[in-house]
Amino acid sequence: MTVSETSASTRAETGSGPMYDADEERRARKKRVEAIAQWVIPITVMAIAIWYWDRIVVWNGIEPYILPRPGLVMRTLFEDWGTLSQSLLVTLQITGMALAVAVIGGVGLAIIFSLSRFAEMSFSPFAVILQVTPIVAIAPLIFIYVESRLVGLLMCAWIVAFFPILANTTLGLKSADHNLSDLMTIYRANRWQRLRYLQIPSALPYFLGGLKIAGGLALIGAVVAEYVAGTGGIGSGLAFRILEAGYRLQIPRMFAALFLIALTGVIIFATTSLIAHLALRKWHESALKRE
Amino acid sequence: MRVARLAERAPILHMREVDKTFGGEVVALRRMSLTVNEGDFISLLGPSGCGKSTALRLIAGLMPPTVGRIEWEGGQGADDLGVVFQEPTLMPWATVAKNVWLPFRLRGHSYRSVRDRIEEALAMVGLEKFGNAYPRELSGGMKMRVSIARALVTNPRLILMDEPFAALDEITRQKLNDDLLELKAQIGATVIFVTHSVFESVFLSDRILVMAARPGRVVQEIVVDEPYPRGIAWRTAPEYGRIARQTSDALQGTLYTREAAE
Numbered sequence A: 001m002t003v004s005e006t007s008a009s010t011r012a013e014t015g016s017g018p019m020y021d022a023d024e025e026r027r028a029r030k031k032r033v034e035a036i037a038q039w040v041i042p043i044t045v046m047a048i049a050i051w052y053w054d055r056i057v058v059w060n061g062i063e064p065y066i067l068p069r070p071g072l073v074m075r076t077l078f079e080d081w082g083t084l085s086q087s088l089l090v091t092l093q094i095t096g097m098a099l100a101v102a103v104i105g106g107v108g109l110a111i112i113f114s115l116s117r118f119a120e121m122s123f124s125p126f127a128v129i130l131q132v133t134p135i136v137a138i139a140p141l142i143f144i145y146v147e148s149r150l151v152g153l154l155m156c157a158w159i160v161a162f163f164p165i166l167a168n169t170t171l172g173l174k175s176a177d178h179n180l181s182d183l184m185t186i187y188r189a190n191r192w193q194r195l196r197y198l199q200i201p202s203a204l205p206y207f208l209g210g211l212k213i214a215g216g217l218a219l220i221g222a223v224v225a226e227y228v229a230g231t232g233g234i235g236s237g238l239a240f241r242i243l244e245a246g247y248r249l250q251i252p253r254m255f256a257a258l259f260l261i262a263l264t265g266v267i268i269f270a271t272t273s274l275i276a277h278l279a280l281r282k283w284h285e286s287a288l289k290r291e
Numbered sequence B: 001m002r003v004a005r006l007a008e009r010a011p012i013l014h015m016r017e018v019d020k021t022f023g024g025e026v027v028a029l030r031r032m033s034l035t036v037n038e039g040d041f042i043s044l045l046g047p048s049g050c051g052k053s054t055a056l057r058l059i060a061g062l063m064p065p066t067v068g069r070i071e072w073e074g075g076q077g078a079d080d081l082g083v084v085f086q087e088p089t090l091m092p093w094a095t096v097a098k099n100v101w102l103p104f105r106l107r108g109h110s111y112r113s114v115r116d117r118i119e120e121a122l123a124m125v126g127l128e129k130f131g132n133a134y135p136r137e138l139s140g141g142m143k144m145r146v147s148i149a150r151a152l153v154t155n156p157r158l159i160l161m162d163e164p165f166a167a168l169d170e171i172t173r174q175k176l177n178d179d180l181l182e183l184k185a186q187i188g189a190t191v192i193f194v195t196h197s198v199f200e201s202v203f204l205s206d207r208i209l210v211m212a213a214r215p216g217r218v219v220q221e222i223v224v225d226e227p228y229p230r231g232i233a234w235r236t237a238p239e240y241g242r243i244a245r246q247t248s249d250a251l252q253g254t255l256y257t258r259e260a261a262e
């Protein structure tokens, strides 16, 4: 590899010729190729997987009520769009609301914990107990005590989504740089200023990490809670559609609903990742591009 | 701004017979007495663990002394202190200008009302063009300058510096030493400067406190009676060499006397 390198470096020294050498050009090309491959490779692999799924069904003559072809799943999705879209909306609504309440509750409680050691000592055991008890075990009780189905579902989704936000934000609020904290003391910052100018910005990356986890968990909570609730009718979400389709052996519809749930999860993840990126891109190590 | 001769300066802070003991066992500082006068440039020089940082943290009010008192002449005002730590200690989420704004912001001054003073402070450390940069975009030496700009932006009576240049290379360090003296001459601040380096302390300060470890204590004060401004001429002067030698000997002494001074 030395031939091109030496000729390039002599050129650079004499100051004539192009500003970039062959190596630099090669690196730039490699970068461009990588940028394209980043998208092309996963999409291609996904397409091959779906195609292979289709072939397996055809080659083995598998009946649609055991494993439908991907095309049939898509057709079902369009044909049943009326019911499915409404269920999608319900699931989205529950997940979104649960996440919102989890953010408010988790961040609020984390701030209270950081302001008062006594509050932390008193309430963190409850938070831990809620977290370690599986939601499927709590859900039936919730649906006995809570009249409204929607509220019950919301509570379940909230319980699972809230802990990562609380735990991460609490950790973040405590992780402010010690020297900066001393500086606040020297400049006689009050409790509120310290929180606002030091602790909250320090906690932001931690909170956003928690938000990413909580987004996925809120969806899981919403789905699991609906399995437990079990009753249908208007206002039922995607999970109930899956149960219902299962009872009726409408396997393509099960797949269609499953597809929508997965899509929802991906969209939630992409959104929370984007929010994290936008909030941190200017300064946090996790969002910086390194040369 | 002219700095008065050593003997004519008015006192601003007294440390009286200060002890600091950690956990009832570790004596970090024993019977330290010090009067800081207006315009002093004091270096605390000593081996690792002799209580230099502890002394600074006591003066900064970050912890109370175990025994003894620290008194400000005329009481301590809110704007009396500026501090530079060994690390630049900047807020990574804020731009350079916003970092320098911090001391004002905590007093409730809006950015607009103090913009001139922030720009002035940045210009003093040669960073007027970097107000909108984030700390990560700066080199180590530049970050340290921002930290210095933040410490002096409020015109404090006393600036504490804990080995601010220890992590920098020799060239940057000399440059910052020169700049620091120039700044001090401009604003006439009083500085307490912690360092490991004999040469740095002789170059910068007019009072050198040589400290010894276990227990941490002041063993000798060396006066460097050379007027400011000091520059390259001072670095090569015979007198500089003589005092550096004397300081170095005093420092060597601390390594062997151990408990003898008790």
Ligand SMILES: Nc1ncnc2c1ncn2[C@@H]1O[C@H](COP(=O)(O)OP(=O)(O)OP(=O)(O)O)[C@@H](O)[C@H]1O
Residues within 6 Å of the ligand: B022, B023, B026, B027, B028, B046, B047, B048, B049, B050, B051, B052, B053, B054, B055, B216
């Ligand atoms: N928070 C603390 N708790 C317990 N011991 C401490 C604490 N801070 C300092 N010490 C002890 O006090 C002594 C003096 O520490 P100090 O940090 O003041 O030394 P120093 O002179 O600044 O050293 P260096 O040059 O390495 O920074 C050391 O023996 C150290 O172990």
Ligand SMILES: [Mg+2]
Residues within 6 Å of the ligand: B052, B053, B054, B162
């Ligand atoms: Mg120290």
